[in-house]
Amino acid sequence: MTTKTRPTKFGKLAVALRNLKRNAFRTTVLVSAIAILVALLIFATFFTVSVSATIEKASDRLGADLLIVPVGARDFAQEFLLESKQKSFYMPKEILPRVQEIEGIESATYQTYLETITGLCCDVAEAQIIAFDQDTDFIVKPWLQNSIGRALGPGEAIAGIETYENLGLELLEVEKTMFNKRFKIVGVLERTGTGLDNAIFMTETDLQEIVAGGSSPLKKDQISIIFAKIGRDVDPYHVGLDVEGNIIEVDVVTRREMGSELLRKLSDINKIFVLSTVMGAILTVFLVWAIFSAIANERASEIGIMRAVGASESHIVRLFILEVVLVGVLGSLIGTALGTYLFMSLTKSFALLRDLSVPVLSFRPLPAYLLQQSVIGVASILVGTGICIAGALGPINRIKRLEPHVSMKGSLLCRR
């Protein structure tokens, strides 16, 4: 007597698994279809959410209601601040007091952008240099406070986190030469999620010295951008119009408009995503429906037997749903992993994502980020499983109604 003691728990799950294993090929096709659909869904959602969240965060974190730039430089400014493309654009400094006079403007500060020229004058790789005015600044100050807890002194510079990483400035307190002036890099700013991460900061005073020394292409009293805060109850759009109306040399970008060009591109991409996901979902429902119709017919007599030994309609439905859910969950899990992997590995090949200043998957706060990713993951699993159930429901409902006696007629013999 071969007493192979197998204390395996025998239940509905075992039956469902056995049925799935019986036709491994069909199961594989189903799981793959669900996985591909969910991967597409995950990819599309991550893409959209990341791009729009990054744009929103970046414009929020700048902390300015209005950006005031030389006429024509509107796109340059946004590209620098959101996509960290190196840009130089200039306007006379005398515009600042004119901006400050306009009604509704509470405070304004300015920055000057300068590109390093490797080898010629500087011993840092190409980077954007930002000179800011410590007296009026409200953009860099909070980050500076966090980092070194004090203002920058003469001859001191501080690096944005990306610059710091890119330039390999692992050792702090390094000396660097920029435009023939020695600078001490005294620290690194926390990640701001804006173009500021890709810059090296120095004070306005130091910049003036460089300009006076003549070693930069910059002329005296030139600035690149004015950041303005407006009063609590004023409409940024109207103030912006006022600024543009009064000062013809400038263009204004409101906080809400920031990144609108990117968002427009994004919404077109989204339409394509939605369309392909919906078509994919419809195809998958049909596939599941076709496969489960075949399964239901094939197993008619087996279902009759189960009914005869005591399975109710709802037992049969639950048994099939279990099978469907196993396929759906497995497919969705694989799809979620695949979609996430694709997103991470393809990030670099999408210009839209590559150019955003924040590495898309790294913004903080981490718990909120993880929560968001989990919500997307769980939602995708629900969608994948739901689509699977939707496709299988028709055949399952048809088969459960058959009288046990009728469904058993005919092919009762066990096939080898």
Add this chain to the structure above:
Amino acid sequence: MSQVEISNLSKVYTVGGEEIIAVQNLSLTIEKGDLLAVVGHSGSGKTTLISMIGGILKPTSGSIVVDGTDICKLDDADLSEYRNRKIGFMFQFASLLPVLTAMENVLLPRIFAAEGGANHHRRAEEYLDALGLADKRHAFPGELSGGQQRRVAIARALINEPRLILADEPTGDLDEETEADILKLFHQLNREKGISFVIVTHSSEIAAECRKRCRMSHGVLEHEV
């Protein structure tokens, strides 16, 4: 005391607009502990009759009262529970699930049982052993002979310890020796546990060994002594 009271039971199949009267106005009482043989020509309605008693086929008219309840009036859930708990059905044809082992096929009715119970595993093993299938517990139906499959189905009918066993030609493709073994088992269960049996058979020998006999002919039942 009567266990099953069948009154004026009829079954009419409609095939392509044509009516086939399989069972006609049939009345029958099965007492507790009965061992009843049903014989009759092929197509006389035997399978139809025990399918209705077993709750897997709805009658066209009439009533089947089991332990005081008319099973024709039960909803799906209650009728399923009736099939599961009170009836052990042995089909005329092989009826095992191909994806399950012999052991699992025997345990199949347990999956649908409302209340848990102990010792099914041990009992399933005992039945399989008693039916000479000790070394086939983990074999799949495809690996079993026709007669072995049939014996697995018998063990399955017994697993929930039903009060009534409906056997549709239980020894159809078995050799005489196995046939005798199975009949011995039926008699033993009937004697020791008081389980009632309705056995559909073509064999006059089996019929002769049963305490009661009746004959179906064109859907009508004739009692024999």
